[in-house]
Amino acid sequence: QKCKEDMQGRTTSWDLGSLLIKPVQRVLKYPLLLREISLLTPAEHPDAENLAIAVKEIQEVADHINEIKRRKDIVEKIVGDKKRTEINLTRRAQRFRQVTGFASGATQDALFDALNLRFEEQQEIARQLARDLQNWVRHVKEQLDNLQLFACSLETLYSSYGGVRVRSMNNIRAFNQAASVLANALLRELDNTVKSYTLVRIEGFLRVFENPTQVISKRAKKLLDYDRVRDLKSKGDVPDKALQESADAYLSINAQLIDELPKFFGLTTTYFDILIGDLSILQANFYAQLTAEWKKLAILLYDGQEDVDETLEQIVQQYETDMVPVEEMIQEITPLNKTQWNALTTQLLSPSRPPSSEKMHDRSPMEVGNRSVGQLVDLSTSPDINSFLTATPSDEPVFQCVVLYDYEADEPDALSIREGDQLLIWESTEHEEWWYGHLGKQSGWIPACYCKKL
Template sequence: MTKRQHALHELLVSERAYASDLARIREVHIPLALAELAVFSDGFCDQLEFALGSLVDGGVGQDCVGELFLRIIPDLEKPYQLYITKHSGALQHLHNLTQTSSLQAYLSHTQSVASSMSHAWDLASLLIKPVQRLLKYPLLLHAIIDETPDSHPDKGNLRQARTMMEEVVRKVNEVRRRAEIIKDVLKSKKKPGAVALSVNLGKLKDKIPPVNEDSEAGQVERMSRELKRIELFAQLFTKNIVDWARSMNKFIGALRTWSIGFGKVIGLSPEQGSKAFEAFLEVVERELMPLCVDLEAIIHERVLREIVYLLKTMNQPYKLLEPMTEQEPLYYHLLSLNVSAKSRPPQALLAASTTYLALRAQLAAELPTYLALLHQGLSISIKRLAYIQTLFWKDVKDKWGELWEMLRVDGELNAGHEETVIVWRSRWMDVNEVFASLNINQSRKIYQEPGPTGSSGTSVHPNLAKMEYPLPQVGRKQSSNMVMERPTHGRNKSGSITSFFKGDKNRGDRVQGSSPVPNLPEPDSRYMSHSNRDQWVTKPAKYSMATCTRFYRKRVIRAFIPSYRSMSMMEKTVCFSVEM
């Protein structure tokens, strides 16, 4: 057997032994472990036997191992990368298991079984097999290439396969190293990559070059902004959900308060009740209020809890983004240094740059999937909230519909809120007319202030026009009854205000150039202190027209209405009302 044949057989034999170890792990130790790698290794053994051609018993043709590797390498990278990345965590979990008697008995049994079938001593030595196998593929290909003549048709494929396998190993090792850095960052409570440099970090941040949106750094920066936007939306969405649920509860509570107050207004009491009102109140208290309480519980259980969980998952991306942002100035500072054999950068600066690159690469690889899952989770929460709201409003509509059917009279149809408004207005039309007729609801003026020209066309308030009061018979012959008329006002040449009543023409007292003072009747004995009314009526005005008018009206009414003190408050108000 030539050296080349020996190298090819070594590849086949070692692959069969590796597949046997993977099967042993699944059969003896962990039944569900290494499923993808075990299936891949079994299939690769079968294809490798066929690719060796006449070098194996029953084979035909020349060997084409290089062509086989070129075909399987794209399918080989993903399962090995996933396993090797999680290998260290699996070993640590295995060592951290509580050493109970049952666990120790199980490990002892599996170790004895495994040692009788292979050279592996324990489970940990078996779990390291895939890591060792991936690193061995480039070495096996290198040995085959060294013994393959240049005239062999598969030598070019072998060289290309070795280059691709070395790249796969490099990528897997890079992912593993990056995973270890990420693990340390997530577990560490201190800020990673603390570098003792004499350089001002503030100045370094100012020297960071603009980021290209298509580069890895630009993609991570854009995705970090998207992550913050999603977090802000989720927080605001959660607040709005809580406020809406509480507002529904408060609204129904306010409706109950209004209902009770409305019943008092219309005069309902325990002795004199209304079946329709009791049915209305029962719908509010026993149907709608419990429905709102259930609404808050359902929203909390089916919507808010899931959104809070989504927000908690953002902690790990933020733990990676924060140190990456802090290490970024150090990375660009390292790029700007003049490095030579004599002036090497500080080791701490190299470590900080390595950490930055590892964090950035990890975020660039995982953030797109994470953001897509966040959007999907929020979409599910929004749809679930819409479904809950739909059921809530349907239940509310059904409750009011049942009340409507119970209170409906002949000729009324459940045609929506427009018909409801029309029906209620028609039922309360009489009440509206009574309320509309009250003076307190009138917008017209009760009393019109007389104009400065003293025109006689001004109307008198109806209540005043209908009032007739008997005047006392003192001294002169007077009419037994006298209708009180509106005063008219004018000004004399000196600017004094003169006022008079249309009364007895025989009374002819005058003052300086003014119109004759009216012949006023003698006041009642209770108002003898007002005997100087002539001077009071005609003395010059010291106040505004409105002030004099109110003062004059008050004196005249008291003088002409002997029963003033016995009048009711409403009658006094009507007599003294002056529209300003």
């Protein structure tokens, strides 16, 4: 406002906004202005030397601005151009000549290669984060579903036993109700938050890579044209205009990517840190809610005591003590004890034992606990124990699938797989979240979302 007041009556040509924008609009005219002043300045003038330096430096600024503008125009043009050109027809031939040795090797740019590797790694880390997050939710769901099933079974068992006191029965019902809240309301809230917020933000993070990916793809095509021009010139030939322009475009795209990718990584790193921070808050809130629900149950069971942390610790210690004999009894159940199971089946499959008339069809070792091994296995057609232990859910025909992502099995009956593996899958599990598959001599359960049906 003060400047506007001072300008009153001094000029009618410009307002303040117009004057302020002039240095921006005229930055490329400064070299001409300074050069003219330098030419009109006597050599003995004290400003002559500094003027010469200023002319040189302002010209470098102008050249830099022009080069950046030229690069951006080229990048925008080639990214927006979807038309195929005749040059495309020669790129496969150039690639073939390079692979077979009839042309010199492809031009290497170590700096770009390092940046491109980091570019791919950032995307894969985000994709892996999404897969790990989905796995975490799945594991939480399995745990809470098992807890609810256990609570229901507990109430059914004790309600059928007449010797249980009313207070004990009320406690069991309270436990069942708490398990239901955890497995339904709490889990539903977690699942909705992950799907509607966290996974959406990860997808948004991956979308920012789409345009740079397009530019990198264009660079790879232009590189073939650049190498072709280099080979033609080495033989004394002159490339046509379109091919030369495409080769020149490679230099601009490459320089632009090397200049902008480090800045891009700085922004995406900040973005990813925000994602991880949000995820940690989500998990912390979930476990806080989980703890709060358990404390509600503990207060109810222990006569309304508000400070139940010490009581909960005592419950855990007592539970671990009580479970020692239970675990020993579980180990006595043969199908659940791997050592005993192998010893028993090896003995039953020995040549001295007469063969059974009934053939085993797709039963797991757990199912065999309900019937004798001799009833389930046709010993005359089972050369070793492996064919028995790798039983599958059904005997229907199989289909093939290819593995999209690595998966490390964390359960005894799961199967570890690697990207690119091809598996045979039992059709009876096709529409389930988990598939039962075979890989070589190994078999087990795998997450369906990690595979693609062939």
